[in-house]
Amino acid sequence: MPSSPSSPRPKPNPSFSFSLEATGTHWQVELYDPITADRTQIIQEVITQRIRDFEQTYSRFRPDSFLNQLAQSAGEYNLPADAAPLLDLYRELYDISDGLVTPFIGQTLVDAGYDPEYSFQPQPTLRQPPLWEDTLSYSVESSSLTMKQPAQLDFGGIGKGYLVDLVSDVLREHGYEHYCVDAGGDVSYTNPSSPAFPMTIGLEDPDDTRNIIGTATIAHGALCGSSGNRRRWHDYHHIINPETLTSPENIRAIWATAETALLADGLATALYFVPAAILKKQYTFEYILVMDTQTIEISPDFPGQIFT
Amino acid sequence: MQTSDHRKQLVFGLAILVIIAVIVTASLSANSQKTEETSPAAEAVTSSSPVSETTTSPNAPASIQAYKDGTYSATGTYSSPGGSESITVTVTLTNGIISATNSTPKAASSDSREYQAKFINGYKSLIIGKSIDAANLSRVSGSSLTSTGFNNALKSIKSQAKT
Numbered sequence: 154m155p156s157s158p159s160s161p162r163p164k165p166n167p168s169f170s171f172s173l174e175a176t177g178t179h180w181q182v183e184l185y186d187p188i189t190a191d192r193t194q195i196i197q198e199v200i201t202q203r204i205r206d207f208e209q210t211y212s213r214f215r216p217d218s219f220l221n222q223l224a225q226s227a228g229e230y231n232l233p234a235d236a237a238p239l240l241d242l243y244r245e246l247y248d249i250s251d252g253l254v255t256p257f258i259g260q261t262l263v264d265a266g267y268d269p270e271y272s273f274q275p276q277p278t279l280r281q282p283p284l285w286e287d288t289l290s291y292s293v294e295s296s297s298l299t300m301k302q303p304a305q306l307d308f309g310g311i312g313k314g315y316l317v318d319l320v321s322d323v324l325r326e327h328g329y330e331h332y333c334v335d336a337g338g339d340v341s342y343t344n345p346s347s348p349a350f351p352m353t354i355g356l357e358d359p360d361d362t363r364n365i366i367g368t369a370t371i372a373h374g375a376l377c378g379s380s381g382n383r384r385r386w387h388d389y390h391h392i393i394n395p396e397t398l399t400s401p402e403n404i405r406a407i408w409a410t411a412e413t414a415l416l417a418d419g420l421a422t423a424l425y426f427v428p429a430a431i432l433k434k435q436y437t438f439e440y441i442l443v444m445d446t447q448t449i450e451i452s453p454d455f456p457g458q459i460f461t
Numbered sequence: 462m463q464t465s466d467h468r469k470q471l472v473f474g475l476a477i478l479v480i481i482a483v484i485v486t487a488s489l490s491a492n493s494q495k496t497e498e499t500s501p502a503a504e505a506v507t508s509s510s511p512v513s514e515t516t517t518s519p520n521a522p523a524s525i526q527a528y529k530d531g532t533y534s535a536t537g538t539y540s541s542p543g544g545s546e547s548i549t550v551t552v553t554l555t556n557g558i559i560s561a562t563n564s565t566p567k568a569a570s571s572d573s574r575e576y577q578a579k580f581i582n583g584y585k586s587l588i589i590g591k592s593i594d595a596a597n598l599s600r601v602s603g604s605s606l607t608s609t610g611f612n613n614a615l616k617s618i619k620s621q622a623k624t
Contacts, residue, residue, distance in 0.1 A: 174608055174609075177605070177607065177608050177611060178605040178606050178607065178608065179606045179608075270614075271610065271611055271614030271615075272614075272618075273614060273615065273618045274618070313605070333600075335600060336605070337605035337606045338601060338602035338603050338604070338605055338606065339602070339605065340600060340602060352600065353598060353600070354598065354600045354601065354602050355591075355593055355596055355598045355600065355601040355602070356601075356602060356603070357593075357601050357602060357603025357604075358590050358603075359603065359604075361590065362603065363592055363593060363594075364590035364591060364592055364593065365590065365591055365592075365593055365596055365598070365601060366584075366588050366590055367588075368596075368598070369602070376602055377602070378602035378603050378604065379604060380603050380604035381604070382603070382604050383603075383604040383605070383606070383607050384604065384605075384607060384611070386615060386618060391604075406603065406604075408602060429576070429578060430576040430578075433576055443584075447582065447583050447584055447585050448580055448581065448582050448583075448584065449580070449581040449584045450578045450579070450580055451578060451579045451580075451581065452578055452579075453577065453578065453579055459581060459584070459588065460588055460589050460590065460591060461581060461584070461587045461588055461589075
């Protein structure tokens, strides 16, 4: 084993783990609390069901999802019980980014070729997303969501992080205290009482996915990563700027750590469009940006290191 | 991105220069009726009128001595990445020479400290990438691993592009 400036700390051994394919990526759930064999089956079923329910509501890739109903008709709908925190953060980031972070980017992505069939054949021109105020309003008090016009939503920028938190909630509700939920590299590690076992996570080199360029060490919290390296086709990757209708190429990779995966995922998306200094005025988080100019920007208290 | 701090300083400095120019223009135009040689570029003046004045000879030539002594202040606004900010510049002219200046930035937010991130430049030559296998980590974060369906679709369009 090569020596490194800071070797990973001892990893806790999971008492139970399972994986599944969901939300277009590979999920891994690890529990470290003691667990009996019969309970492993229960928790796996409950978590799998929670994930499938979420996809049935919010996935653009399920033909009969709630999300796709909103793309068909205007009108008033029941607000899903878990929708508010997701919509609230989207609204905040939409405002801070002057609309560059938007849940209405779905049609643009489809026009670019990122459709449910993965055709990856871009239209000659892409449609810009509509303005929020022309499109959607919602009320927790009246449990309603109103589409002023049909629109193709896409929650890809924040939805996975939110689902990671919801899965963590399921584990907590079932009495577990020490666990890790990893959705393809968007990670939430819950470990409030044993600081001796932080989770060390490698930071993947955006240009060579066999390597890592550093590590993050999370005692209790979330780390989300974003990069345009995997999901790319023609001139696009999974993030499209609604104004320029191009994918940002000046930032090669982003990591954000925050208390929740919802926030970490949302900020990892927002950092493509909003300077960190502005986001720092409103949110508590740390981050790394890998720029295409060979510069890495790292917040002073980022819990980790780049190997230099 | 690191340009925002630099740009903020530039904009700040520029704003001060503009405000001083406005104040000097204002003091020029205050004299324009008296002396025909003065031809101030009397643009829109945003400064306040002089706080205190001393009289000068109405027939003084258009030279620097024609500027009315006094204390002038002006407030300018500029936009920074952090939002709209304003500064007030106070200038005292004595015998046409600026004898004192004072500028008071009014930060739009209560936390007006400059945010400083750390930068590693030229990282590719500096970073010793470690292979994931050798690093013995159970967890890696980057872009989300893509599903088989996605990967197959990508392969398919790439092979189409080749024909």
